[in-house]
Amino acid sequence: MRRYLVGGAVRDKLLGIKNYDRDWVVVGSTPEELQQEGFQAVGKDFPVFLHPETKEEHALARTERKSGAGYTGFECFFAPDVTLEEDLIRRDLTINAIAEDESGELTDPYGGAHDLEARLLRHVSEAFVEDPLRVLRVARFAAKLHHLGFVVADETMALMKHISGSGELKTLTAERVWQEWQKSLTTKNPEVFLQVLRDCGALAEVIPEIDKLFGVPQPEKWHPEIDTGIHTLMVAREASLLSDSEEVRFAAQVHDLGKGVTPQSEWPSHKMHCHTGLKIIEKLCARLRLPNQFKQLALNVCAQHSNVHRAQELKAATVLKVLDSLDVWRKPERLEQVLLSCMADSRGRTGFEDIDYTQRDYFKQAHQAALEVDVQSIIADGFKGKDIRDQLSQRRIDAIQGIKEEWQAQKKWP
Template sequence: MEIYLVGGAVRDELLGLEVKDRDWVVVGATPDDMLKRGFKQVGADFPVFLHPDTREEYALARTERKAGRGYHGFTVYSAPDVTLEDDLRRRDLTINAMARSESGDLADPFNGQADLQSRQLRHVSDAFAEDPLRILRTARFAARLAPMGFAVASDTMALMQNMVADDEVSHLVAERVWQEIQRALHENEPGTFFTVLHQCHALAVLIPEFAQGEIFEQALAAFRCACASSNDTDTRFAALLSPLPETQAKARAKALKAPNDCQDLAKLASRLRDHLEQPDNQALTEQQVLAILDDTDAGRRPERFQRLLQALACALSAEFDNALTLLGNAQQAATGVDAKALLAQGFKGKALGEAIRQERLQRIATLIHRQQA
């Protein structure tokens, strides 16, 4: 039995980055061998075991063979005769296909170290084309490592383009696509994820609305702006879809299986962007401002409303800065109306509701007057 540290831990160690997770591959062993040593089996599709002390994952060396379309279309073979090189060959990128023995020796059969030095993201073998999810993973690694100068190798980009042309991407499960997108939203340079997908033509399959170059450029600019100002997933996602009409943004967010908070904010951002860009709404009245606050449920969900304004600040040009500032101030002013004080004055029922509304309008009108002064 031989045990090797593999994948990202070896890559990050060689790059001088912090190693967060360590994965291991075991060569020359059977499941019974692992169980006798106190490991606990957790893998359903292939033998993966948890170390009895560290709880780190140890996988038996395996090979994979294409047996269908999409991410799940594989048969797995794991046995003591599978070599380390066999196991590394099935991996996606050369920089992820290195291993280190327990004695510290580096195993690098596919020249991953050379690609680390030349800052290239290169596929290990033509088997890369058997799994369309690797297109998204490669784009995500590009987003993570872009600050260090990494880029997708030209031959790998060509292979990814061929995979898209062969209609492999359309067979991806939406939930798995969202997992990769969500991770990419928080990589070091998230915009690179979408530029890589655009270059290999996969973005036109995953988000067809971005097939038009102008729309994509607007989306990318708003998205990068949001990434610079916010760490929230829903804010970044809403900025990304903000150039789309509300109906398209709503449908695309749903098709991508985005969480409800992301779907809601994307829908609201597109709706309010379109509303503010209408010629009649260049100078908001107190009635229009209050209608926006009510429509976006700003009173009960003030934090979401602030994230909405953050997304819009990136989606709209600078000429709308005053309008967004007004909305932010109006939300605080309108929320501060003291309903108990009005109740003490004798207002009840519908009269109380109308009194609250009038007080909010008055406060907003005062803000507008101050802003225009």
Template sequence: MKTYLVGGAVRDRLLGIAVKDRDYVVVGAMPEEMLRAGYRPVGKDFPVFLHPQTHEEYALARTERKTGRGYHAFAFHTDPSVTLEDDLRRRDLTINAIAEEEDGALIDPFGGARDLEAKILRHVSPAFAEDPVRVLRVARFAARYADRGFRIAEETLALMRGMVADGEVDHLVPERVWAETQKALTEKTPGAFLRALRDCGALRVLFPEIDALYGVPQRAEFHPEIDSGIHTEMVVDMAARLAPGDALIGYSALVHDLGKALTPKDMLPKHIGHEHRGLAPVEAVSTRYKVPAEYAALAQLVCKLHLLAHTALELKPATVLGLFEQLDAFRRPERIESFLIACEADKRGRLGQSESAYPQADYLRRAFAAASAISAREFVERGVHGPAIGEAMRKARIDAIAAL
């Protein structure tokens, strides 16, 4: 029995990134041996165990064979005859198929270290095409490493295009699409996730509402980048910069402009009313991928109200209060910050505007603080009762905003 460190821990160490999780593969062992050594089984489809002290994952070396469509349709085989190279061969990318011995020596049969040096995301073997999730995973790795100059190998892109053409991507279950998308939105450059999916044709299949934005023009004086799809890439990247790792804000940024794909052609490049036209496609995406309720709710609000935020400095105090009420911000004050960051990402996610100021956010923060300071107690103490309390509070809040 021999144990090797594998996968992300080896890759990240070679990239100079702090290693968070360590996974190990065990060669030459049977499940009974692992149990006798005190390891706790956790794997459902194949033997994975937790170390009795460190609780890190140890998986028995395995091979896999495709038995049907989709990413569930695999038969796994583990026994002491499965070699380390057999196990590494089934992995997605060469940079994830590097193993490390206890003394630190690398075992790299597929050139992963070389591809790390060359900054290339390359598939390990033709078996890559058997698992449609790998299309999403490669796109997610593109989002993770685009800022380091990584690119997808042309032969890997060709394989991904073939998977889309063969209908493999059609068999992805909603939960897995959302899981990979959510992770991509926590990376440094989620725009690269969209580009990778679009380059292989998967964006059209999985997110037709987003794919439809590409080629749709916007007014150059407001959007020097012109293309609505490029703008979306820039907005999700700006959201990742303003709120690192926050997929809630990232999702709102991702779908905030879906209405622009529905603008009548005779109206282009103007997009009057796109914030309302976008509500239906935002709901469609959220429903299709079973997006968490708070993600879906904030995405609808950002879509509907982001133009109000952009014009905040010109709004009447009553309209500002109405914005807070539509956000249900007095009951959910945490929404204010998420909403404002998503709106700022939209404003700064434009060509040449990444460093521009967004004073609207600070004004709305101050306005919300002023309005929130008004409480019902002071009116009850004055003898105000029933619906009159709400009316009095609303007037006081408008006055507080007006006083800024």
């Protein structure tokens, strides 16, 4: 029995970046032998075991044969005589097909080390086309490694285009699509995930709501980049610079989905997009089965980003309505999440990347002033029942008005 460290752990070690998962492949063994050694069986479709001490995953070396549609349509074969090279050839990218034995010696039969040096994401074999999930995985790796200069090899992009046109992407489950999308949100360049999917034709299949934004114009005065799809990529980039929050990054990416359904007769204006985008986000989140916190923040940002951008023009009562709609009294962290998403939207425009977003400070000060209104003092003044809520709202409006007048007097607005 011989075991080898494989996949991301080897790749990231060679790149000098952090990796939190260590996966092993075991050659020359059987399930019975591993269990006798104290390994715990956890794999359903093929033999995967947890090490008795480290709990790291160990999979028996195996081969695969395409037997049906989709990424689950495979038959696995494992036996003690399956070689390491046979196991590695079934992997997606050459940089993920490098193995390291327990003495530190590398086995690299498919040129992964060369592609690491060349900064290429290249498929291991023509069997790449058999698994449609690999299109999304390559897009995610492109996002993860973009800051190091990695690009998708031309021949691999050609195979990704073939898969996108084959209809196989329709076999992917909602959970797997979201899993890859969510993982991309943790990378330094989540916009690259969307761009690569767009380049190979997959975006229209897996996230058509975003794909529809490309080619849709916006007013050049406010959007020198004009194209809404390009704007979305720019916003995604800015959001990643402003926040590590996956929810913020997701909300930024989908805040303009309503522009994708604006009638062409109304272009380049999109007066109703804050409203029409809500139903699209609802359906998108339902289809991909997103966690509620992602959906809720996305809806909040979609509904309110135009109001936040227009903070200087808003009446104090309208500012309070925005704060109420975000439920910031019970969930104060939500305000900052919305403001960061709006800030990304503002900066995600050609020539506006470094602009000061004073609306963020204004809303935070308005919120703090409203928060300091004391309910007990309202009760002490003799108000009862419904009048307490009405008086609370009025005093909060007055507090926000004080902030508004202070900003105007000190000329804080640019």
